[in-house]
Amino acid sequence: MNVQYTALKPQRRGTLDVERLRADFPILRLHVKGKPLVFLDNAASSQMPQPVIDRWLRYQTTQHANIHRAVHTLSETATAEYEAARGKLQAFLNAKEEREVIFTSGTTDAINLVAHGYGRKFIGAGDEIVLTTLEHHSNIVPWQMVAEERGARLRVVPVNDRGELIVEEYERLVGSRTKLVALTHVSNALGTVNPVREMIAMAHAKGIPVLLDGAQAVPHMKVDVQDLDCDFYAFSGHKMFGPTGVGVLYGKAAWLEKMQPFKGGGDMILSVTFEKTTYNVIPHKFEAGTPPIAAAITLGAAVDYLAGVGMERIAAYETDLLDYATEQVNRLPGVRIIGTAEKKAAVLSFTVGGVHPHDVGTLLNEEGVAVRTGHHCAQPVMQRFKVPATSRASFAFYNTHEEVDALVAGIRKVQKVFG
């Protein structure tokens, strides 16, 4: 491979050479409906750059075997690469220890792991779990299941008209019955960046652990789990330029050691007899069966790629891009932006007066512009803002101001059709 990839070269501080970075993403060269693809559905799933795709290929062509099993060379190589990926994720999150990083199949799987491992062990009748209006269904339904089974109750932090959590209400809701706070770092439907550090400190003052759903945060900003002091942090690989099928649960070692295993099977045990099984140590206790080895190693490459670009630079560029998009879309008569929080990341949710979001999405697609339309798996948010659905443009660092212009031109065309 003689190809040079720009992301791995040091870049001028504070700037992002987007055109050079875009060249790393082969899918961005596609045309849809005869028009250049404008991919603005990154919150649902992002695209992979060539070095990350190449890592998958290199693993499958030269390194694949099952891990933690055999003594042969390939198995040892695969094990070393898999555990090295864990180390990369540890560094990415600034976790204290490697064993605090558990590979899961994704955010949903990670949250379910905590719902089972922590919830079914430590949450009982009369206890409360505090969630927020902004949660994705994946951070609601697992807790509903636990609450129903254990006779516990969900308490929900409301949001104001801008889509910001009302922190005073949160403070009131967190009380002596609260056994866990589960909240999103960044709202997938609105883009609101929640004041999680402050909220975690408030919960900890009352001895309550906090789980953060970081799926929409990790692609856009530097996340330091020790600085946040969260007890659990869950996210997916495919929303951060890695592959589908892999995600991460970070958990403080003290909690992970106390929790019960989620799935039973191979690799999560030390010894098995029909009378008694001794569980493996963390993180292996939570990685039953053959894990997504190729996907985890490839996610490690995505982390390397992001480190090459620089999370601070990504955050600065995307803030500028979102400001530009907000300004341009705000100029369109009849278009309402849903979610106007002071601190937002990479998401622009909107409605076009008199046009259902599904019609907006279908007609934007005719212009090559890919947006998500619907309830974004966040129906409570839709109910709060009294809309059945929205159209959502969600950005990544490879999106450009010209693509925002294409979105705006597309919305104008939609309005013309519906005239």
Add this chain to the structure above:
Amino acid sequence: MADTKQLYQEVILDHNRKPRNWGTLPDATHRAEGHNPLCGDHITLTLRLREDTVEAVNVQGESCAICKASASMMTTTVKGKTRTDAEQLIQEFRDMATGKLDAARPNHLGRLTVFAGVRDLPTRVKCAILPWHTLHAAFNAVASTTTEADADPMHEQIIGGAG
């Protein structure tokens, strides 16, 4: 695929802006609700049957343009038809929207063929079919029903979303 905009032009210019038979029948004999969780379409259909003939049919609710226009044209088409004829139309419309209609065989769709283009928009097929499913549900149940999951008598898999 060039006819996506054409589909929108024809459908929207008329029936989406001024949907026919939009409302609720006070003396309905049958009623059903249709719900498409994927995009939030939610319609209520009321129907008055006399001796197996559709005397009147109304639809009301929140929906996208394709669903609303499909509902509007459906009501004008099935009014005055027997239940058997209406059921046949439901089947033909469904086959057309899913690309299974046998072009060689005669059908009764007439101007409803403006919806043929949805077969190229897999995520929108359900929008066009929803009113027809709801009509089918109304024929088969006096009590209200929904077209969600198992309750849908003509249920087909709806692809959910992530993110």
